[in-house]
Amino acid sequence: MSDEQETRRGIPDATVARLPVYLRTLSVLADAGVATVSSEELACAAGVNSAKLRKDLSHLGSYGVRGVGYDVEYLIYQVGRELGLTQDWPVAIVGIGNLGHALAGYAGFATRGFRVVALFDVDPSVVGRVVGGLLVRPLGELEQVVRSEPIAIGVVATPAGPAQGVCDRLVACGVRSVLNFAPCVLTVPDGVDVRKVDLSTELQILAYHEQRKALRRIVQQGDDAPRARVGGVAQ
Amino acid sequence: MSDEQETRRGIPDATVARLPVYLRTLSVLADAGVATVSSEELACAAGVNSAKLRKDLSHLGSYGVRGVGYDVEYLIYQVGRELGLTQDWPVAIVGIGNLGHALAGYAGFATRGFRVVALFDVDPSVVGRVVGGLLVRPLGELEQVVRSEPIAIGVVATPAGPAQGVCDRLVACGVRSVLNFAPCVLTVPDGVDVRKVDLSTELQILAYHEQRKALRRIVQQGDDAPRARVGGVAQ
DNA sequence: ATCTGTGAATTTCTTCACAGCA
């Protein structure tokens, strides 16, 4: 019953989002020669609480040993398999500006499973250059290349303006997963996944909390100090 | 009663995370000359459903007009204020590799409120260069600069190795908000916020869903085709 | 004795559906 649900609906989104963190943490432990790890230790290293970690891992199966913990190598394999990293995912990056340039050279992209196989740009001064060992092709060749190589994931690193158009072309060529760095919302048909990475969004979230912390400090001070200093903030 | 809670606990995290998206969407509308927008229209443009949008905005106050919608300019102001964008947030970036380079030149960083004021790197071949109009300083000057300029947000764009050390130094200088691009978990004292942007995490999440879609297609095919083709997948 | 895996309780987030105002 619960197994059936696991297979059909899959693992909860919140759990999927944390699996990569666990995987990276486990890799660090493995490199350090650690063979076995408890949920408490792994959770701490990954920055979550141990009950959450255990519940997350329980969605993959029973890969721990009671009274002992988890075998690091085995868990790496299981988490990687669940995430689909045992397969090969060819990636294309469109838009080789500052960010695209960084992405093309980013070692993290070359980690298990992911393989950058094509770079595209419209700018003639960029096209023809070699970035991260790959030739930058003109955008016009997108359809041809994406169809011949079986591109699974398209990375949009263009400005906001052309992003939707580029995305449409990728999707038309059969790309079903898009990672969007452009500062805009991409609209895609059902069955296509988009994830958005937005630097200024993250900054704004930090600013919100920073502002609250500053406010809280003022109010706190106000509690100890004469009321007048608080101004209109409290109440 | 509910107002009190709003002031003390603040806006729900899930809402805060969406406000920047609304803000950007509103800016696009404003640039297009739209004066008034309904929750349905704005929600659609922002890629969320309208009930969620209305509930989100209701946490800021009652800034809409029943039967009419929201005034775009006014809402931009209110959302921006809530996020703390009416204040000035000086930002320092540590690690001017490919990514740091891209970040320093990223226009989104220069949007309302945020101002990159200092760049640091250890590499002597990078130190002294001018990137995005700013001189790259040696890491040794971090304490001096961060203390003299009132840096609010530190961006860690170093490799994983030095990231924690850099973060510790930033925090020691009074930085209370850190945006982490390094592929590792940063540990900070209470009262300091860290947000993590991880490119390979996003790819892995896409890979998970891509794998599931592929699997579903196979199972679906299996339903129409002879059982034998399904193999061990179904049941 | 120790540590996992998991039901149950709790909290948070989302969606519904409609009262109430323009």
Added chain:
DNA sequence: TGCTGTGAAGAAATTCACAGAT
């Protein structure tokens, strides 16, 4: 009538706390 703002219902995620395996 049209659209917002919001209680109430529902779904999802988190945390608790402990039974059960080694």
